[in-house]
Amino acid sequence: MEFIKNGKRIDDRLPNELRPVKFDVGVLKRADGSCYVEHGGNKVIAAVYGPRAVHPRHLQEANRAIIRYRYNMASFSVEERKRPGPDRRSIEISKVSREAIDPMIIKEFYPRSTIDIFVEILQADAGTRSAGINAASVALADAGVPMRGLISSCAVGKVDDTVVLDLVKEEDNYGQADMPIAMDVRTGEVTLLQMDGHLTLEEFEQALELGKTGCASIAEMQREALIQKYRGEENE
């Protein structure tokens, strides 16, 4: 399979170009905060509940909130129907996503409580964990949870020996490497990093830099979406 032709990728993007991304803030009534994200073919919705009481109680922490994060795929989000409920992949993604978001939340403000983050993947097309983290980060802000910063995430990868930004499904399945990253772009703090495939050290450094610019673009859109939301509210 040839992934890059005349400098363009299979969906006509440049190697360093993100797919179209759209954020919609406050899309759910019941949740304390929510955000819908379309990122290429990905359709993802995040909701935040909390701070609220922790059940069962032995999970409580005396001097800070606990953070829970549940990444879940709808049965119809992928080509072959997925059996409902958590599988090993979604349990791992929930863990690393939680750890990616956790350091931004000022947990000390809410002892003995929980902040629950729920991410539903409605349609999947490579990069769902990043899209979920991006949505969750905005949903936390929408819920008014005090944060040190926003977390922005994207994947970098390698196809046809070229480091590229934001893989689509085919690039992910048949490419040479995939590396999701999440960071607070203002401070440069990386909170999620995973990689698999084959990268030389030079490619890896290049990929990190490319990921940084991708995250920066995402961060810009996240901020814009939140501003729109609050502008909208003021005008109401």
Added chain:
Amino acid sequence: MEFIKNGKRIDDRLPNELRPVKFDVGVLKRADGSCYVEHGGNKVIAAVYGPRAVHPRHLQEANRAIIRYRYNMASFSVEERKRPGPDRRSIEISKVSREAIDPMIIKEFYPRSTIDIFVEILQADAGTRSAGINAASVALADAGVPMRGLISSCAVGKVDDTVVLDLVKEEDNYGQADMPIAMDVRTGEVTLLQMDGHLTLEEFEQALELGKTGCASIAEMQREALIQKYRGEENE
């Protein structure tokens, strides 16, 4: 399949006729109350435990008893061996059966406690949820649980465009509609109603009336069984 020939059904009953029904009260030693019911080919046993302490404790209600109801089919109760344990069907039936019985129980007498109702289907031949409710109602009385009234249940259905009482398996499987109903026949209060198939509004009204007469016959037998039991005890 022809269901009605010369005004008679496949088991020779009239459209408005119940199958033979037999109640046996107090058949178990360990349970606080119990009742065995044969209803056509159905063989069902119900046991009541309680009022007793609730575990786990967070299920307790401060000012009333909670009611639990478990409908369970023995593996050998049906043609194809059923895998033991609850399935989706039995979970739904347990819920609607509990809701059918619950309004009759004077729950305020027993704060912080539970009344547990267990129904085992030993042999199934259409109408098991009704047979279970009928048995449970008598078992509650046998256990001395204070009640506002007895609940009586039966199914009505449609075969060969005729509304009939108390379907057997073939009528249930290949008929046009099935409608279980449960009520307190003295007050006319309906506590369970489900329906699927095809009924016109007129047929539906007819079915409700037929169901009412079926429940009334059941109620008569329930009362008779309880009287026999207490007569028996007095003579001992």
Added chain:
Amino acid sequence: MEFIKNGKRIDDRLPNELRPVKFDVGVLKRADGSCYVEHGGNKVIAAVYGPRAVHPRHLQEANRAIIRYRYNMASFSVEERKRPGPDRRSIEISKVSREAIDPMIIKEFYPRSTIDIFVEILQADAGTRSAGINAASVALADAGVPMRGLISSCAVGKVDDTVVLDLVKEEDNYGQADMPIAMDVRTGEVTLLQMDGHLTLEEFEQALELGKTGCASIAEMQREALIQKYRGEENE
């Protein structure tokens, strides 16, 4: 299949001969006590944790420690890969093994606590429950848990109408009877006894006696292993 030829068994042993057995005490760092056993083709490791706090708390006993015992087979311990986690066989073995060990432990010394015994079967070749009990007994001593005595276990069986000691896999699979036994050889108290197959009453009595001598040999090795361990520690 011929099991005994010229008075020797398929692995060249005499009918009343144990397989080679090796005990290694204190092989794990994290456990409070541990023991590795090779018994013929069986490779088994036991760890003891405790006395320690009981979770969940409602399992606590006010005036004594509770004993928990988990027999578990590694996926790779048998010919056909075993799916991880407890199955019905391992649940039964855990129960009878716990009951075999329990009477030796002076539980009254540790109210409200638990003593946890974990046995991992790394390679299985008939007689794993006995090997596990033997390892567990030594691991308990290694952990310093106060005991009335050591429990020693072995299996007796019948092949080619002969009562034999310590079956190997083929003898177990195709033989005529299998009978694991566990006892405190100093007092003669039997704490585990199971049997299946065919034994006449005379064979059974013979098997019990043979099992007693097998357990006595095991007990000798257990004591030796513990002495070695403490000698080793003194010389350090």
Added chain:
Amino acid sequence: MNDVIAEIRKDYIYALAKRSERADGRAFDEFRPIQIEAGLIDKAEGSARVKIGDSQVLVGVKLQPGEPFADAPETGVIITNVELVPLASPSFEPGPPNENAIELARVVDRGVRESGAIDLSQLTLPDGKVWLIFIDVHVLDHDGNLIDAAALGALAALLNAKTPSERYGYGPDAALPIKEYPIAVTAVDLDGEKMLDPSLDEETIASSRITVISGLHGTLAGMQKSGTGTLSIEEIVRVVKLASSKAMQIRDDFFGGFTNG
């Protein structure tokens, strides 16, 4: 439902009901605004998002070739599942479907199945397999009356679905053979008053609920009472008539084009 609604709110809603009013100003037989958007999920063979007021469900239909049941070898298979994901309500918890999710799924399933909405006999495949139809209801926002939203979403997603025949080498993709348009209409009982399309508050405080599923020409196709309240036969007949006529109106509004065929 674990929602705790303040006693005062409950009294308020009951007091309103006595004056024939509802908190959101609707008439007793009035639905909140309904929106149906079909085809949002390209990866599904059919999909629809339904909003009733602020309640929101997304239904995906997946089709795959599979084995028929042994006792019905010439018949397609319907499998309906409802996920009450914790994103949709503070009262939903992660884990396998509880009795509410199971009841919801089974009522929607029976509505589709027993009404004969799909001609399952047309879903056989040349190699002895049949189409398995997975109807997955993903609840996104729970503000009451999920059952009507889920049933509506199931119907709209089925109408939106195409068999993925080409992918499996069975010739051209085709729409599903839809023969009936079952519409669920739910009412709750508040002190004797019956209100259609209950809001979350109404649903939470009501002692009983009845769902009526009806088809073209008003035929009754399914019914489910739930809750520990009781209803008289007269009340039931009245609600069933009301629900069936409301269903005709919804069917006309949203599926008028189809049902004329």
Added chain:
Amino acid sequence: MNDVIAEIRKDYIYALAKRSERADGRAFDEFRPIQIEAGLIDKAEGSARVKIGDSQVLVGVKLQPGEPFADAPETGVIITNVELVPLASPSFEPGPPNENAIELARVVDRGVRESGAIDLSQLTLPDGKVWLIFIDVHVLDHDGNLIDAAALGALAALLNAKTPSERYGYGPDAALPIKEYPIAVTAVDLDGEKMLDPSLDEETIASSRITVISGLHGTLAGMQKSGTGTLSIEEIVRVVKLASSKAMQIRDDFFGGFTNG
């Protein structure tokens, strides 16, 4: 068992035992009355209800064609399950079988299997399949000594069973090839005294229990000690002899006709 029996009741039973008496007046080697009723469940291929005193179990046997185990292609398959449903005792809880139910099922299973009660080699079918024999023990009332009741029920239900050959097109229905009549007899130890067929009270306070399964001619087919009490080899031998001779008597009483064949 979670049953809490008052200290006083315990002392009473122990005091009685010292005087060689039991609370219900039985001799130490005496069973409560046994009732066996076969064929109650038409939907099962075989069934039997067994009462020992107030303990009551219902055993159903289902047969269906299925794949043999890879390492025994010419051998029928036995699957035994015990359900301690919460209807039968205040100490039973809903949920998957716990260690007591599993032990009970496995002892009954081994009793049938290892005694050679069924000639499994005769259960092959012409198409390479074999009969799968499901023995399901449904406990209805737990008043002690379930294990003997369950084993008796399993044997009676197997004797009652007919292969559903016609339904599956394998020719005429037939009885199962029963070759052995394993009978379980259980004793408990109360301060050194051994009592057969323990009542619930006796079972609850006893420190150990031993079940002996024996066949025709008194051959031992299975044994299971449980509980944390200990037994000497002499005690074991004594109990085993007692149980084996009691089993002969039970076999004669209930299966005399069969075993003469």
Added chain:
Amino acid sequence: MNDVIAEIRKDYIYALAKRSERADGRAFDEFRPIQIEAGLIDKAEGSARVKIGDSQVLVGVKLQPGEPFADAPETGVIITNVELVPLASPSFEPGPPNENAIELARVVDRGVRESGAIDLSQLTLPDGKVWLIFIDVHVLDHDGNLIDAAALGALAALLNAKTPSERYGYGPDAALPIKEYPIAVTAVDLDGEKMLDPSLDEETIASSRITVISGLHGTLAGMQKSGTGTLSIEEIVRVVKLASSKAMQIRDDFFGGFTNG
């Protein structure tokens, strides 16, 4: 990890780190002694026990013929599982794998799979089946850095494995086609200091951990950050380089003979 390490111990380790020291006297880039022992388990097709300091894992590789995935019919299948059995640590509990066990299994799995350690295209069988490779990691003693021990054990057990071809009638047994030697090296961050091969204490108090899996020639094959600490890009690059060069050294020490081929 639920281990509670006294505040004082934590302060001590941090204070040491500030002085570029570790509690056990190692340099920051120094591993504890590594021992690899292959072939302990005859019943497995391949096995290896790895000790890193007092941490100890036993890895078994089982091979059996099975169906390939529908979308990769010519490709062998790898299934990796990690059991954190309660024998190995007071903080491990019985039950299905928790998120830590799952993450561990998946990182090891990706290290083997994505590095191309096994040429899966050579694992087809003449009858359309392929070899299923089960890599089961059984943790025996948890004293920190299980991930490097597990990855090392998986590689050593795969190198030790032989296909059980004869048993299944596929001709002579053969070694697996190993093409790459992925080595995992893990570092933790303590107040900005990076330490390789963290001990349990170090691992417990560190805010983040990064595992780098690299192959022959230092190619990066996998990476996993975990924990709630953050790292700068510069820190990451530094650790990755350090880990990759340490991996070469471990590979040379233990697999030098193989990798020369």
